[in-house]
Amino acid sequence: MELGLEQKKVLVTGGSKGIGKGIASLFLDEGAEVAIVARSKEGLEQAQKELPGVKMIQADVTKEAARVQAFEKFQQTFGTVDVLVNNAGKSDGRNVEETALGEFESAMNMNYLSAVHFSKIAYDVMKQKQAGSIVNISSIYGREAGGKPSYNNSKAALISFTKAFADEAIKNGVRVNSVAPGAxxxxxxxxxxxxxxxxxxxxxxxxxxxxxxxxGTVEEIANVVVFLASAKASWVNGASVNVDGGQSRMNM
Known part of the structure; x- marks a missing residue:
């Protein structure tokens, strides 16, 4: 399918490995111009070897100032932003009783607040040109019980944010959706x-x-993300799309 993503400017957080790297790779295949954000310099350098043409931005996305600097560097390189993929995340902790409060805070900062902040920054640019797409990588465990509570809570918050922000942003031509991977x-x-x-x-x-x-595979997640970011998904907004081989038990 021709997705019309040639020369689109794409920022992927947590893009040096796993799902994020797969997403960045597919955007590059579609002719987009892509930058990935990650904390590890070594990870970024390895990703760049595997993804010729990708731009690297080293930043700790749990820190507010680092997020601002990372986006400024992206803007200096590309001049604008068309697509933001909030993929950075982690899964720590155990059951509620055994998980320290600090681990809940850490999970919210990485999995939720980093995405909220990057979305707000990118939206300021996107709304000026009345166009753009934001895709948040959540989880089926943000939609139902299962997994580690600190992770699930933060991903549930991200899905809720996606819908709330989507209803605001669409008025300025910006779509916001989330993809909920299974295992x-x-x-x-x-x-x-x-x-x-x-x-x-x-x-x-x-x-x-x-x-x-x-x-599931990384490529199967990336396929859905790239579709949602494209004009082919122009009437998809505020959705949380399961990509899980039927793993989720919800009816929605």
Whole structure:
């Protein structure tokens, strides 16, 4: 499908590995101009080797000043922003009783507040030209119970923010959506670690919990993100799209 993303200026947070790198790669394949933000210099340099043409921005997105500086660097490089993908995130903690308050705060800062702030900054530019797309990477566990509470809470907040902001931003030509992945297998992810540690248990999980019968791939997430960012999804706004092989148990 011709998505019309040639020369679009795209910023992907958490883009040096895993889902973020896959998203950046597909945008590059579509002819977009892409910058990735990540904390690790080594990770960025490795990603640049694998993604010729991608621009690197080193920043700790949990810090407000660093987010501002990262976006300013993006603007200096590209002059504008057409697409923002808020992918940076982490999953820490245990059950509620055993998870320190600081871990809840840390999860909200990384998974939620960084996306809110980047969205507000990018929107200031997008609304001036009455065009743009913001895609937030949430999780099916932001839509239903399961997984680690600190992670789930922050992703639920992100889905709620997506809908609230979408209703505001569409009035100025900017669409805001989220993609909710299920269990995705990639070399840097938690599922890969769990699979290596206990393959029998994880294979049983897949058989029991994922009707599709396997883990999802990075590319399958990226395909949906790139579509949502394109004009082909012009009437999709405020949506949270499950990409999970049927794993989610919700009716919506």
């Amino acid at each position: 995705i297998l990639h070399p840097n992810g938690n599922w890969q670690k769990r699979l290596q540690e206990n393959p029998e248990k994880i294979n049983q999980f897949v058989e029991r919990e994922i009707p599709g019968g396997r883990f």
